[in-house]
Amino acid sequence: GVVDVAILKFSPDGSRLLYATFLGGRESEVPHSLIINSQGDLVIMGSTSSTDFPVTTGAYQTKSQLGTPASYSFATTTSIEYVNGSDLFVSILSADGRQLKASTYVGGSSKDGVGTSFAVGPHSDGISFRNYGDDLRGEVVVGPDDDIYVATVTESADFPAPALPGSTTTTTDAVVFRLSADLAQLRWSSRIGGSGYDKAHSLKLTPTGTLYVCGVTTSRDLPASVDAVKSKPESTTQADGFVARFDNQQLTHLTYLGTSADDIVYLLDIDPNNNPYVFGSTRGKYPVTTGTYQNAGSSQFIHALDANLSKTLFST
Numbered sequence: 001g002v003v004d005v006a007i008l009k010f011s012p013d014g015s016r017l018l019y020a021t022f023l024g025g026r027e028s029e030v031p032h033s034l035i036i037n038s039q040g041d042l043v044i045m046g047s048t049s050s051t052d053f054p055v056t057t058g059a060y061q062t063k064s065q066l067g068t069p070a071s072y073s074f075a076t077t078t079s080i081e082y083v084n085g086s087d088l089f090v091s092i093l094s095a096d097g098r099q100l101k102a103s104t105y106v107g108g109s110s111k112d113g114v115g116t117s118f119a120v121g122p123h124s125d126g127i128s129f130r131n132y133g134d135d136l137r138g139e140v141v142v143g144p145d146d147d148i149y150v151a152t153v154t155e156s157a158d159f160p161a162p163a164l165p166g167s168t169t170t171t172t173d174a175v176v177f178r179l180s181a182d183l184a185q186l187r188w189s190s191r192i193g194g195s196g197y198d199k200a201h202s203l204k205l206t207p208t209g210t211l212y213v214c215g216v217t218t219s220r221d222l223p224a225s226v227d228a229v230k231s232k233p234e235s236t237t238q239a240d241g242f243v244a245r246f247d248n249q250q251l252t253h254l255t256y257l258g259t260s261a262d263d264i265v266y267l268l269d270i271d272p273n274n275n276p277y278v279f280g281s282t283r284g285k286y287p288v289t290t291g292t293y294q295n296a297g298s299s300q301f302i303h304a305l306d307a308n309l310s311k312t313l314f315s316t
Contacts (some may be wrong), residue, residue, distance in 0.1 A: 003024075003080055004024035006020065007021050007031075007093065008020045019098075023054070023100075024053065024054075025050025025051065026051075027049040027051075027083055028082055029047065032138045033046075041101060042093040042097075043092050045089070045090050045138065045139075045152075046089055048064070049085060049086055050084070056104070056183070058184050059102060060105075061104050062105070064105050064107070065087060065109045066085035066087055067155070068110065069081075069082060069084065070082040070086060072114065086112060086114045087112050088112050088152060090104055090106060090148060091103040102183040102184075104179070108157065110154075110156040113136075113154075114153070131281065139203055142181075146181035147179065148180075148181065149177070149203060150176065150203075151175075151202060152199075153172065153199040154171075154191075155172050157171045159191075161191045170193060170198075172193075173192065174192040174198040174199050174213070174215045175189065176190055176203060192242070192251075193219065194222045196218035197218045198215065198219055198222070199215045201266050201268075204270050206274040212245055212270065213243070214276075215241070215242055216264040217240055217241075220236060222256070223254055224256055225253045225308075228255035231256070235260045238263075239262045239264060240256045241256070241258050241264055243278060245309060253310070257278065258286075259284025259286055261283035263286070263301075264280050264282075266278075273307070275313060276305050277302065278302070279300070279302055280301055281300055282300075282301055283299065288316050289314040294316045302315070302316055
């Protein structure tokens with residue numbers, strides 16, 4: 001039940017292992033997402049239960065807070081034990097893998113970075129299905145200045161992220177934040193939450209600085225836009241996807257996505273016109289644009305929206 005992060009770098013054709021290294025402390029660590037910055041360094045985001053995870057001098061948060069113990073099972077005989085609870089970590093490895101250039105904890109006094117551990121059947125959070133690794137989703141991306149952006153989840157009431165105006169925040173919220181390129185400063189952070197369970201899965205930054213974030217929610221009271229594709233969820237009990245847009249660190253647009261059954265949005269990308277596209281799963285009859293390719297009755301969907309999240313470009 002105790003695992004470390006293992007990082008391996010291969011040659012472009014996959015024929016040579018350029019380096020391999022462990023990253024972690026005495027307890028469990030899991031990598032959630034990774035990306036290369038403009039210097040060729042590797043940025044890794046994940047979760048840790050170690051009080052001795054390697055952090056660097058001058059990092060934003062050098063002490064763990066962790067929270068309550070948790071266990072995440074991925075097979076009948078396999079589980080990952082977070083015996084001390086969990087914090088997020090963000091670490092930067094040099095291009096040759098020889099140097100830990102920067103590393104920090106990010107978290108509050110309860111669990112951060114890991115979602116509810118689901119089992120089979122309906123749950124108190126309203127999400128009645130999952131895919132492999134849902135507990136450990138989230139994403140890290142870098143901006144043109146190599147600042148680091150993260151989408152994830154927190155159960156900490158004191159996580160360093162304020163609630164959105166008008167939202168009814170609980171202690172299980174989606175969070176998005178920005179760290180300086182050297183991991184010394186938390187430049188900006190925000191919760192995306194209501195009265196239910198909220199979690200951010202993916203995010204992308206446009207060349208003009210607009211940030212799109214997607215995830216899953218059981219909240220009926222997210223601050224959705226009046227002109228959103230879906231300003232209110234269709235069900236009072238099931239999960240829905242959401243997409244949010246931030247401009248100048250302020251929420252400007254938000255839409256629900258989904259049916260009267262459970263829906264989850266997992267991945268997000270943007271096209272050359274800065275329109276967001278999302279990929280997700282559904283238990284309902286997700287709407288399909290006339291004339292669009294489709295696999296009728298399938299449980300996966302792709303939905304393209306305009307930049308203001310007010311119109312559907314296509315859905316299938």
